[in-house]
Amino acid sequence: MSxxxxxxxxxxxxxxxxxxxxLENLVRIPGIAFEGFDHTQVERSATAVAELLRGCGLETEIVRHGGQPAVIGRKAAPAGAPTVLLYxxxxxxxxxxxxxxxxxxFEPVERDGRLYGRGxxxxxxxxxxxxxALRAFGDQLPVGVVVFVEGEEEYGSDSLNDIIEAHTEELRSxxxxxxxxxxxxxxxxxxxTSLRGIVNLFAEVKVLKNAVHSGMFGGPIPDALMTLARLLTTLHDENGDVAVDGLVGREGASVDYPEDRFREEGGVVDGVKLIGHGTITDRIWTKPAISVLGIDAPRTFEAANALQPTAKAKISVRLAPGDDPISAYxxxxxxxxxxxxxxxQVEVTLEAGGSPCVIDAxxxxxxxxxxxxxxxxxxxAPVDMGVGGSIPFIATFQELFPAAAILVTGVEDPYSGAHGPDESLHLGEFERVCVAEALLLKNVAEALTS
Structure with missing residues (x-):
């Protein structure tokens, strides 16, 4: 009986x-896939996830294809029932x-109903x-499940496509x-229902063969930092709209995002004006955005009185749905x-790119x-919303599994602070998310079981 x-x-x-x-035990594991960090902690994290899935009765394996470990757990569907992949x-x-x-x-702490900790x-x-959701059903799971837990999403998912292609039949759902x-x-x-794509690139300018005395040569010769600064300002017009020809953008996002709420959630300092035009949701969901993420230059306390010969910036371009990372770059x-x-002289090099996506929900x-x-x-009732961030591998899932319905859900709220200090989880909302996923599996079984 169901x-x-x-x-x-x-x-x-x-x-x-x-x-x-x-969850708290997982948070205590600093599994960071970036270069320069202890990757044995990523291994430890994968092992912990695999143990959790085995505890739910899933056949589980840890897999990798040149990158960090992912975990795949499987439980076959009852006769005539669908299979659901949980990522x-x-x-x-x-x-x-x-x-x-x-x-x-990495020591989870509860404050005011929120659990704080990285991850x-x-x-x-x-x-x-x-x-x-799996624990709630126990041995009465009405669908087949494939749980796929990646180990390098925050570092760009470099090996994800290889993992998916190597395990396509295991992941088919x-x-x-x-x-x-x-x-x-x-x-x-x-x-x-929509996410922007991404192109990260580097721009390096060169004006001198080597650093020279700022008093002896400053004036006629432009230093590299000033040159780079002037170049970066050309990426936006005087209103703050992206000024690069050839990038796709549109208007018409259906959800209203009040400016006062956006400013509060974004932590905008009083007096700072928002840039660009159109609704807030257009600007973060359906239009391109360009940000300067970092600059290679001498630190102020160690800067000599010298004209710098080179300067380098890392630039992030968020692509509106409908754009292509190759043409955008x-x-x-x-x-x-x-x-x-x-x-x-300027040298532009690509770091990484990922496609935007739109889901017909x-x-x-x-x-x-x-x-x-x-x-x-x-x-x-839930709203259909876009996201300004990027999950490029969704396009891979859409390509490899064109008949599968893709649902993009999550546990975060506007105050979660993901990627920043004091990241947190609203515990009450988290329980609702867990209830929703259990009910989703039940509803999908009823809708698709033949």
Missing amino acids: LSETDLRAAIAREMPGVRAD AHHDVQPTGDVSLWTSDP AADDKAGVMAHVA DVIVIADSGNWDIGQPALT AAVRAHLEKYVPWGA TGPVYDAARAAFASAWDGT
């Missing part, structure tokens, strides 16, 4: 203390300056939402749930080569998801 909604709610409530304890990632961002954290990033929201809570996004607000669930490169001032699977979310949030 479990009812009442049964599943009670089961999630019963399992939450153990789910939280296991999350177990690696986390570096902490940055630890002094900016209120508490130890508490992004994305170890995504892992545990899958585990919570009717529904794909990607738990790496968020909800519109506390108390307001959402399904993510070509457009930005052409712009930088055209507008470099004073005849300086119609059909029985999406109806099942919306019903599950509305039930979990006590009658509040």
Whole structure:
């Protein structure tokens, strides 16, 4: 006999203390896939996730293809039932300056109903939402499941395509749930239906063969930092709109994002004006954005009175849905080569790129998801929202599994602070996410079982 909604709610409530304890144990593992960090911790994280999935009765293996370890767990579907792939990632961002954290990033602490710690929201809570749903069903799971937990998402997923291609048949499914996004607000669930793509690149200008005395040569000769600064300002017009020809953008996002809320959630300093034009949601969902992430130059306290010969910037370009990372990179490169001032040399190199995506969120699977979310949030229907961030591998899933319905969900809220100091998880919303995932599996089974 299948479990009812009442049964599943009670089961999630019963399992939450153990789910939280296991989440806290995962947060204590500093599994950072970036270069220069201890990758044995990523191995430790993968092992912990594999043990959790085995505890749910899944046949589990740790896999890799040149990069960090991923975990695949499988449980076959009952006769005639669909298979659902549940994705999350177990690696986390570096902490940055630890002094900016209120508490130890890798020692989870609860404050005011939120659990603080690196990865508490992004994305170890995504892992545990899958585990919570599986535990709620026990041996009465109405669908087949494939749990796929990646180990280098925060570092660019360089080996992910190879893993997916090597394990395509193991991962083949009717529904794909990607738990790496968020909800519109506390108390307001959402399904993510579009994400921007990304191109990261470097621009290096050169004006001198070597550094020279700023007094003896300053004036006629432009220094590299000033040259780079002037070049970077050409990427936006006087209103702050992206000024690179050839990038795709459009208007018409359907959800309103009040400016005061956006400023508060973004931590904008009083007096700073927002740039660009159009609605907030257009500017962060359906238009391109260009940001300067870092500059290689002497630090101020050690800078000599010398003209710098070279300066280098890392530039991030977020691509609107409908754009292509190859053509976008070509457009930005052409712009930088055209507008470099004073005849300086400029070298533009690509670091990485990923495609944007749009999801057609119609059909029985999406109806099942919306019903599950509305039930979990006590009658509040989910909104369809875009995300300014990027999950490029969704395009890979769309290409390899064109018949699968893809649902992008998540545990974050606007106050989670993912990638920044004091990242946190709203514990009440997390329980709703777990209820929603259990109800989603139930609804999908009822909608698709033949």
